[in-house]
Amino acid sequence: MSQIITANDLPTGDVVYWTGAGWTRDAREAALVTDTAAAEALGKAEVKARRVIDPYLIDIELVDGKPWPTRYREIVRASGPSVRTDLGKQAEL
Amino acid sequence: MARVEIKRKSAEEATAAGEIVSGGITLRFRDDADHDWRHVEGDADLPDGGAVVVPLARLAETLDLNRFAAVGVRLAPADDARALAPYLTRLALVEIGFLTFRDGRGYSAARILRDDLKFSGEIRAVGQVLADQLFFMVRCGFDALELDPSVREETALRELERFQLVYQKAADARAPVWAVRGG
Amino acid sequence: MYQYDSFDAAIVQTRVEQFRDQVARRLSGELSEEQFRPLRLMNGFYLQLHAYMLRVAVPYGTLSSTQLRALAHIARKYDKGYGHFTTRQNIQYNWIRLEDGPDILADLAAVEMHAIQTSGNCIRNITTDQFAGAVAGEVVDPRIWSEVLRQWSTFHPEFSFLPRKFKIAVTATEQDRAAVQWHDIGIEILKNAAGEIGFKVLAGGGMGRTPIIAKVVREWLPAEHFLSYIEAIMRVYNRYGRRDNIYKARIKILVHEIGIEKFREEVEAEWQQVLPTHIDVPAAEVARIAAYFTPPAFETIVPPVAAHEAALKADPAFAHWVARNVVAHKVPGYAIATISLKPVGGIPGDASADQMDAIADLADQYSFGDVRVTHEQNLVLPHVRLADLHAVWRKLVEIEVATPNAGLVSDIIACPGLDYCTLANARSIPIAQDIANRFADLERQRDIGELKIKISGCINACGHHHAGHIGILGVDRKGVENYQISLGGSGAEDASLGELIGPGFNDAGVVDAVEKLIEKYRAIRQEGERFLDTYRRVGAQPFKEAVYG
Numbered sequence: 137m138s139q140i141i142t143a144n145d146l147p148t149g150d151v152v153y154w155t156g157a158g159w160t161r162d163a164r165e166a167a168l169v170t171d172t173a174a175a176e177a178l179g180k181a182e183v184k185a186r187r188v189i190d191p192y193l194i195d196i197e198l199v200d201g202k203p204w205p206t207r208y209r210e211i212v213r214a215s216g217p218s219v220r221t222d223l224g225k226q227a228e229l
Numbered sequence: 230m231a232r233v234e235i236k237r238k239s240a241e242e243a244t245a246a247g248e249i250v251s252g253g254i255t256l257r258f259r260d261d262a263d264h265d266w267r268h269v270e271g272d273a274d275l276p277d278g279g280a281v282v283v284p285l286a287r288l289a290e291t292l293d294l295n296r297f298a299a300v301g302v303r304l305a306p307a308d309d310a311r312a313l314a315p316y317l318t319r320l321a322l323v324e325i326g327f328l329t330f331r332d333g334r335g336y337s338a339a340r341i342l343r344d345d346l347k348f349s350g351e352i353r354a355v356g357q358v359l360a361d362q363l364f365f366m367v368r369c370g371f372d373a374l375e376l377d378p379s380v381r382e383e384t385a386l387r388e389l390e391r392f393q394l395v396y397q398k399a400a401d402a403r404a405p406v407w408a409v410r411g412g
Numbered sequence: 413m414y415q416y417d418s419f420d421a422a423i424v425q426t427r428v429e430q431f432r433d434q435v436a437r438r439l440s441g442e443l444s445e446e447q448f449r450p451l452r453l454m455n456g457f458y459l460q461l462h463a464y465m466l467r468v469a470v471p472y473g474t475l476s477s478t479q480l481r482a483l484a485h486i487a488r489k490y491d492k493g494y495g496h497f498t499t500r501q502n503i504q505y506n507w508i509r510l511e512d513g514p515d516i517l518a519d520l521a522a523v524e525m526h527a528i529q530t531s532g533n534c535i536r537n538i539t540t541d542q543f544a545g546a547v548a549g550e551v552v553d554p555r556i557w558s559e560v561l562r563q564w565s566t567f568h569p570e571f572s573f574l575p576r577k578f579k580i581a582v583t584a585t586e587q588d589r590a591a592v593q594w595h596d597i598g599i600e601i602l603k604n605a606a607g608e609i610g611f612k613v614l615a616g617g618g619m620g621r622t623p624i625i626a627k628v629v630r631e632w633l634p635a636e637h638f639l640s641y642i643e644a645i646m647r648v649y650n651r652y653g654r655r656d657n658i659y660k661a662r663i664k665i666l667v668h669e670i671g672i673e674k675f676r677e678e679v680e681a682e683w684q685q686v687l688p689t690h691i692d693v694p695a696a697e698v699a700r701i702a703a704y705f706t707p708p709a710f711e712t713i714v715p716p717v718a719a720h721e722a723a724l725k726a727d728p729a730f731a732h733w734v735a736r737n738v739v740a741h742k743v744p745g746y747a748i749a750t751i752s753l754k755p756v757g758g759i760p761g762d763a764s765a766d767q768m769d770a771i772a773d774l775a776d777q778y779s780f781g782d783v784r785v786t787h788e789q790n791l792v793l794p795h796v797r798l799a800d801l802h803a804v805w806r807k808l809v810e811i812e813v814a815t816p817n818a819g820l821v822s823d824i825i826a827c828p829g830l831d832y833c834t835l836a837n838a839r840s841i842p843i844a845q846d847i848a849n850r851f852a853d854l855e856r857q858r859d860i861g862e863l864k865i866k867i868s869g870c871i872n873a874c875g876h877h878h879a880g881h882i883g884i885l886g887v888d889r890k891g892v893e894n895y896q897i898s899l900g901g902s903g904a905e906d907a908s909l910g911e912l913i914g915p916g917f918n919d920a921g922v923v924d925a926v927e928k929l930i931e932k933y934r935a936i937r938q939e940g941e942r943f944l945d946t947y948r949r950v951g952a953q954p955f956k957e958a959v960y961g
Contacts, residue, residue: 147439147511149464186438189445190459207891209830213461217831219759219841223492223507224462306655331450331533333573337650340570345685361434361451368569381442391430394423396563397639398691399570406419406563407697 140166143188310338327356343370370400432514456527473501484768535565546794554584575653576661593907616667619873644683713745761789829869836869838886838893879903895922932958
């Protein structure tokens with residue numbers, strides 16, 4: 137199973153994903169993790185740099201060639217509340 | 230308030246990452262002179278004299294020796310402050326340990342010592358003693374604060390002075406607002 | 413209602429500055445996340461699924477119209493135009509930026525509000541009867557003693573790092589609308605034969621994964637010892653509450669493990685130590701606070717009120733709303749109106765900024781500027797003249813908060829669940845919506861009568877499922893949402909713990925199961941029995957058969 141790195145932006149709290157060069161709000165722009173240990177180290181370094189909090193790896197599948205979470209909780213984070221489809225990333229991205 | 234004495238065990242140093250490490254600042258709000266305390270851990274031998282701080286389990290034995298200039302005790306979070314009742318007149322210092330700042334038992338220990346047992350010696354907070362806990366500690370009767378190395382001196386002093394008003398009576402001299410309202 | 417004097421204002425303002433400083437220290441790296449987390453929590457800032465969430469305290473559920481407008485303003489300026497009223501009579505916002513936090517707290521402070529101790533292992537918002545000061549049969553307005561508690565618990569130096577969160581609820585009527593028996597401490601205000609005020613003190617109640625109904629610590633506590641006795645309970649808990657396991661850290665576990673007799677002994681002994689320290693507030697301070705809760709200037713009205721009676725006759729929809737959402741006021745000619753935040757198919761407890769503004773206007777025009785938040789996630793206009801009810805109702809219809817369903821099957825308590833909450837294992841809101849839609853026919857709802865459905869999306873039980881006549885708990889079963897049903901819970905004066913009836917269901921299945929339970933009730937109920945009464949009479953078996961065949 138492929139994985140990507142997710143976290144929350146420290147000053148805004150927004151759900152973000154690691155692109156390989158920085159953080160994006162869109163899970164579909166995330167970079168696939170190739171080295172788990174390196175990904176975890178990167179998360180720690182980004183916390184230390186005070187850019188994000190609570191980084192962790194999530195399982196994804198490729199949809200139209202782009203990553204998308206498999207676990208329901210992570211789909212909600214990547215999309216927005218299922219009961220307010222007018223709000224959040226699902227409405228904005 | 231008694232004079233504030235600030236002791237530094239090591240100079241402040243700034244790391245490249247911008248994190249300030251200020252080693253071992255102790256704020257002390259007492260007029261009596263501090264001792265040069267030696268800490269005795271576990272079953273280690275007691276020194277021949279001087280000022281010693283021992284764990285609760287060794288307190289009776291230490292006092293019985295009658296050879297120390299001053300005796301202090303270190304309470305672990307789970308220790309019962311009331312167990313000190315028979316010894317308080319012979320104790321100069323009670324250190325209350327905060328293994329983590331999230332464990333609040335030490336606040337009750339201090340209040341019991343001050344309010345209930347009328348202990349007038351030094352009560353010192355040691356361990357993970359952070360800036361945003363200091364005011365609560367002082368209100369509970371601590372009069373010496375051994376700051377966590379991550380705490381900046383100016384932050385600590387600012388937080389101690391921040392609140393001029395309090396809602397409830399505690400072990401300090403601050404009058405709650407219900408006592409000053411209309412007065 | 414209570415109004416800040418210069419002391420209260422200064423304390424809350426200082427807190428705003430302190431939080432501004434704390435956020436700055438966090439963003440500059442002086443504070444680690446581990447160090448900052450408890451600080452932000454004690455200012456109501458959580459990290460949820462989509463963003464930071466801010467929970468604002470509504471002390472004992474009382475809001476002025478000015479405060480409600482400020483809440484609307486915050487929803488518009490800093491969030492996405494809405495807020496969510498909670499089972500603790502608070503409001504929370506789901507899309508908050510940490511960097512806006514200090515400004516939001518400053519805006520709140522300007523209207524005598526704050527987010528102090530709305531989270532964290534400290535004494536939380538004090539809750540009480542949403543009908544306080546309006547309903548008949550009160551010993552005294554419970555908000556007086558709630559405010560005494562609010563002040564005492566604010567930045568309490570000894571009890572800000574407890575083993576776990578701590579919730580206190582107060583009631584002053586025989587009917588318990590504050591679920592006091594489900595609280596860490598429950599206070600029942602009583603009056604003795606001599607006419608003196610005192611308290612029955614309960615402790616050790618709570619929901620979560622180990623639901624326990626509170627036990628009586630003291631049958632009668634004289635009013636002058638209120639705080640010293642509470643302080644003694646808190647000290648016993650702070651010293652002996654478990655800190656080794658977060659799931660066993662609430663006071664209910666301590667009371668359960670050492671037994672109520674031993675707990676009482678410890679509290680009484682500690683109280684003897686606390687008493688000489690004179691921490692109790694003097695009667696003059698209680699009187700000062702009580703003065704703020706003097707009833708507003710009610711008119712003398714002699715019912716029946718012709719205009720109201722005529723409107724009831726002329727407008728059946730209004731009559732239905734009155735029958736369900738309006739209860740008697742202690743003053744003749746007035747009524748207490750519940751504003752339903754449970755439109756059929758809506759999100760329980762959500763209100764838009766526009767709705768909040770409109771309700772604030774109604775409060776100004778018709779309810780002495782007074783609005784309440786209920787633990788069942790509705791709002792209340794506590795002091796409406798009967799003659800004005802029809803006008804109020806028409807406006808409520810216009811802003812879509814006039815569903816005549818208070819206490820009915822669609823008046824569901826639901827936690828935010830997996831749509832918002834980082835702790836959740838399953839969604840709650842869609843289940844509430846599906847059930848409400850299934851029973852959308854209000855005639856059918858009225859026929860079913862009082863039925864309290866409460867839904868939690870995880871074992872933490874924020875949706876009070878243990879206290880639901882029908883309780884629903886969402887769990888994660890191998891990655892799929894699964895919903896377990898319990899029956900027979902109550903959060904009222906007849907508090908009881910719901911019992912699990914069997915294996916869980918998927919999201920569609922749980923709605924079918926609820927319908928089968930209700931149809932079973934309708935088939936076997938006796939005259940005047942609520943669902944809960946029938947369940948208590950016949951037990952679980954007939955209901956299990958209805959669901960599992």
